[in-house]
Amino acid sequence: MLTAFALIIFTVELQLPTLAPVPGMKLGLANIITVYAVYSFSAGETAMVVAVRVLLGSLIAGNMVSLVYSLAGGLLCLAGMLLLRRVIDKKHIWVCSILGAVLHNIGQTAAAIVMMQTKTVIAYLPFLLVSGCIAGALTGMAAQLVVSRLNK
Amino acid sequence: MIRSQKFWIAVCAVIFAASAVWCILVLTGSHGNTVTVKQDGRVIFTLDLSKETDREFTVEYEGRKNIIEISGGRIRMKAADCPDHVCVNTGWLTANIPIVCLPNKLVIEYAEPDTGLDATAG
Incomplete structure (x- = not known):
């Protein structure tokens, strides 16, 4: 159910024009679902939602190469947020979301360095981090609204 | 300290500022x-x-x-x-x-x- 929601949002976002000429930079609206799941379900359930979303998302986008980058970023982000869930309360979900986005960017870039075998792609990391912080804050606030409305 | 929400907000601010500076360094590098x-x-x-x-x-x-x-x-x-x-x-x-x-x-x-x-x- 949640995975379906995330996939719908992901597919809609695919139709949006790319705002910046940086590979891997995007809003990540589907991550609202991930953040919501982190704060509402167990670690295992959330991992399932994320894994299926990333796999099917790559199929829909028709770009299996990007799967490696998404997976590396997504799993690192997930692991980080599940740990942060213990120390960051439900009133500060957006903080957790920003840190998750940062971890996602680091994972993506690490995967790119391994895949392309050139460390110069690290030049993209600061740009991804700046956009990740902003996008992470926005998706985090959206997720916070969802969590507070649904978990009453 | 690690449980303080303010600590994590500060971490975010530091990461954001550091990456902004890093961007400028990359753009102006020779x-x-x-x-x-x-x-x-x-x-x-x-x-x-x-x-x-x-x-x-x-x-x-x-x-x-x-x-x-x-x-x-x-x-x-x-x-x-x-x-x-x-x-x-x-x-x-x-x-x-x-x-x-x-x-x-x-x-x-x-x-x-x-x-x-x-x-x-x-």
């Missing part, structure tokens, strides 16, 4: 005229842009093609048949940001600047 074209981690071309004549050439990877154009001492990915066209949209190679075609594992980048006297002189 580079030479030597450009390398790498495919799958191997250097397939090393080009001195100040000496190259204007031309186009094609690089193939698993049947897919990238057309690289050199013009007036600049280099860019002119066309690619990958699905996302991020490399083409990057435009001409500027600063120290490499042009990357993720699906075709192709990278155009300035060579490491610390390999000769040119870097310190220029």
